[in-house]
Amino acid sequence: MMLRAKAPRRPVSDSHAFPTRSYDLVKEFLIALAVVTVLTVVLAAVFSSPDDKAISLQSWAKTAPSDVVATAAGELAGTTTSATYGPPYNTNGDGQQLLFLPLQKWAGVRYPVDSANDLVVGPLRSMTGDPAVTGALARWDSATAQQRTTWATAYGDALSKAPDGEPAKVASGDYGPVPAMAAGFQRLALTGGLEQQLTSGPFYNADPTKALLLLADGSYLEDQARAQSLGGDQWGMMNETGNYPGQPWLWLYTFWYQIDPFKSSDNADALVWGLMMVLTLGLMLVPFIPGLRSIPRWIPVHRLIWRDWYRRTGH
Amino acid sequence: MQLATVVMDAGGRFIDWGVLHVSVGNLIVVLVMLVVFALVLVLPFPGEREEQPRGGSR
Numbered sequence: 001m002m003l004r005a006k007a008p009r010r011p012v013s014d015s016h017a018f019p020t021r022s023y024d025l026v027k028e029f030l031i032a033l034a035v036v037t038v039l040t041v042v043l044a045a046v047f048s049s050p051d052d053k054a055i056s057l058q059s060w061a062k063t064a065p066s067d068v069v070a071t072a073a074g075e076l077a078g079t080t081t082s083a084t085y086g087p088p089y090n091t092n093g094d095g096q097q098l099l100f101l102p103l104q105k106w107a108g109v110r111y112p113v114d115s116a117n118d119l120v121v122g123p124l125r126s127m128t129g130d131p132a133v134t135g136a137l138a139r140w141d142s143a144t145a146q147q148r149t150t151w152a153t154a155y156g157d158a159l160s161k162a163p164d165g166e167p168a169k170v171a172s173g174d175y176g177p178v179p180a181m182a183a184g185f186q187r188l189a190l191t192g193g194l195e196q197q198l199t200s201g202p203f204y205n206a207d208p209t210k211a212l213l214l215l216a217d218g219s220y221l222e223d224q225a226r227a228q229s230l231g232g233d234q235w236g237m238m239n240e241t242g243n244y245p246g247q248p249w250l251w252l253y254t255f256w257y258q259i260d261p262f263k264s265s266d267n268a269d270a271l272v273w274g275l276m277m278v279l280t281l282g283l284m285l286v287p288f289i290p291g292l293r294s295i296p297r298w299i300p301v302h303r304l305i306w307r308d309w310y311r312r313t314g315h
Numbered sequence: 316m317q318l319a320t321v322v323m324d325a326g327g328r329f330i331d332w333g334v335l336h337v338s339v340g341n342l343i344v345v346l347v348m349l350v351v352f353a354l355v356l357v358l359p360f361p362g363e364r365e366e367q368p369r370g371g372s373r
Contacts (some may be wrong), residue, residue, distance in 0.1 A: 021360075228326040235336045243327045245340035258334045304356050 011115040019309065023192040050244045053139055055221060057198070057211060061189035064220040068189055071180040073159060075120045077152035080217035083115035089213070090114070096270035111209065116148075119214045120185055123197035133184035136177035143176065151176035230256050232268075252276070 086093030095104025214272035240246035
């Protein structure tokens with residue numbers, strides 16, 4: 001066995017022997033604060049700020065009434081995203097997994113949402129003065145679960161085949177009370193009552209979860225987001241509405257969603273998170289990773305910063 | 316090789332280049348950050364007056 005002699009290490013001077021310079025950190029902080037404040041005020045005055053009007057359930061019903069009807073039918077049939085999401089809302093899906101680790105299942109159902117009853121049937125029960133809705137609800141309540149699903153699925157399919165998804169142009173069929181319920185639901189949303197029903201809390205109406213789940217189950221919200229390049233596969237995580245700059249520092253996180261295998265995976269969220277955790281760990285452990293820790297020697301940026309010292313000392 | 320294309324619609328102005336889809340606003344911010352980074356490397360440190368090395372031990 002041949003032993004290689006260890007190269008003698010270059011002696012490192014005691015830290016007190018290094019040259020020093022006095023520097024006023026407080027002054028730097030104050031100057032930086034002043035510059036950033038002036039820049040912020042001037043840029044805000046010149047360019048204003050992104051202030052898109054929030055999408056409400058009422059504006060959704062006004063702008064895309066057919067989408068509201070189709071979403072209501074989907075909730076009743078149990079086919080929407082929220083109805084099949086799994087934890088934390090229900091047990092109807094496996095959710096995100098990291099390799100074989102069911103992360104989403106581990107978190108458990110912490111915010112139970114029954115999409116059909118909580119998002120559609122419950123709010124409809126508040127329409128006590130609407131005979132069409134109360135009659136439809138009575139028929140819905142007396143039907144079996146299987147019958148309800150059959151009606152709602154058939155109506156949802158018929159809506160998707162109708163020209164422009166228009167409820168008025170749906171082919172005739174056995175849809176039970178579903179068309180009357182979905183139409184009533186759209187009317188309720190139009191009055192603003194649906195927003196009230198879904199966001200009312202014990203004291204403050206500060207929990208928009210159900211309203212957002214419902215909105216996201218339709219296609220209108222996604223269409224609006226994609227038109228502003230805010231979709232996950234449009235680098236949307238780092239974009240802002242309109243021409244305003246967004247969050248370019250999220251470029252690496254959102255980059256993975258643009259390429260395979262992530263962009264075609266149902267577990268993209270968990271996979272990308274896992275990969276970013278591995279990369280973050282790598283960054284934290286750079287001093288211990290052979291090769292990576294040598295990058296400053298190959299790209300000696302520090303020699304550029306301390307060029308005077310290197311020039312004087314001849315290193 | 317496909318050149319970058321600039322897409323402009325109601326959703327803002329974007330540059331598409333291969334898999335890259337970046338807004339002009341974000342691109343400007345990134346370029347400004349790179350310029351600032353290059354400047355802090357090249358510009359002399361403020362207050363160049365230096366003190367001499369002190370003694371080796373406390």
